Amino acid sequence: MRIWFLLLYLVALPGVAMADASNGEFMGYQLGGDYKRTSVTDVQTATNGNLIISAENPVKPENITDVSLIATAETLTIGYINAASWFDTEAEAREFGKHYVELLRAKYPTWEFGRELLDAQMHIIEVNFDRPPFNLQTRINQAMHNGESKWRLSMTLGWLYGSKEARAWRNMSLTQQLMAQEDSRKKKLENSDARGL
Numbered sequence: 001m002r003i004w005f006l007l008l009y010l011v012a013l014p015g016v017a018m019a020d021a022s023n024g025e026f027m028g029y030q031l032g033g034d035y036k037r038t039s040v041t042d043v044q045t046a047t048n049g050n051l052i053i054s055a056e057n058p059v060k061p062e063n064i065t066d067v068s069l070i071a072t073a074e075t076l077t078i079g080y081i082n083a084a085s086w087f088d089t090e091a092e093a094r095e096f097g098k099h100y101v102e103l104l105r106a107k108y109p110t111w112e113f114g115r116e117l118l119d120a121q122m123h124i125i126e127v128n129f130d131r132p133p134f135n136l137q138t139r140i141n142q143a144m145h146n147g148e149s150k151w152r153l154s155m156t157l158g159w160l161y162g163s164k165e166a167r168a169w170r171n172m173s174l175t176q177q178l179m180a181q182e183d184s185r186k187k188k189l190e191n192s193d194a195r196g197l
Contacts (some may be wrong), residue, residue, distance in 0.1 A: 018144045021108065021136050021150040026157035027067045028059030031134070032169070035069060035076040049073055049177035058083070063096070071160075072169075074176040079139035079169045084154040093140050093151035100155060101127055103137055111136070 024031035035053055037043070042054035052073045058067035060083060070080035087093040105113060108129055117126035117139075129136040137156045142149060159166035 021134060021157050022131065024134060024157070026136070026155075027055065027083050028057060029055060029067075029069060029078055029081050031078055031081065031157060031159065032165070033078050035071050036076055037076060045073075046070070047174070049077070049180065050173055051076065056080075058126075069116070071182060072173045072176045073174075073180045077169065079155055079173065081156040082154055082156045084152055087151040090140070090142070090151050093153045097138055097140055097153045100153070102156075104129055104136065105136070130160055133160050133165040134158070135160040 020026075029035070035041075037053075041056060044052045046052055051073060053069040053071055053076070055067035058064075060067055064083045064085055066082075066084045066086075068082045068084075069078050070082070071078050074196045078155065082110065085093075085096060087096065097193055108131070111129040111131040113127075113129055115126075115128035116124050116132065125141065126137060126139045127139075135158050137154075137158070139154050139156070141152055141154075143152055144150070159169055
């Protein structure tokens with residue numbers, strides 16, 4: 001009886017129990033969903049005008065250290081969900097990456113696997129999993145973290161390049177950036193003494 005109730009519960013709540021990247025959900029966030037900003041939300045503005053948000057309530061494996069979101073400037077509509085961990089050595093990062101590539105292949109066996117990117121030494125630095133309209137990418141790179149040079153392994157769920165969803169999100173992002181720039185320009189003029197200019 002308990003098993004029957006549990007199965008019924010799981011089927012009745014597919015958004016909670018069955019959510020995964022195949023539905024656009026990753027690390028507890030939904031692609032195309034709007035992030036709910038709080039008074040303590042850590043937000044940075046990227047050079048292209050989108051927002052980089054440190055996720056406040058991620059659902060993640062314990063060994064993932066950072067979850068961040070790329071969102072539009074005004075509505076905070078999520079276009080990319082990124083999970084990452086940092087390592088002292090390339091070997092550690094590659095071993096961690098190998099584990100997650102194998103785990104993702106097991107979890108998403110029907111996704112097209114491959115589209116690898118190599119560095120100048122012919123080492124794999126990026127592996128992609130594609131299932132239109134989604135792309136799940138793993139990537140290794142060296143970068144500064146807390147003032148130290150570290151190796152980073154990231155997994156990012158986003159829209160597959162060229163998909164209508166990717167184009168729609170980019171268009172929304174650009175529109176909101178232009179609106180924010182125009183609002184900023186108007187406020188600057190309103191709050192400045194521009195006599196004789």
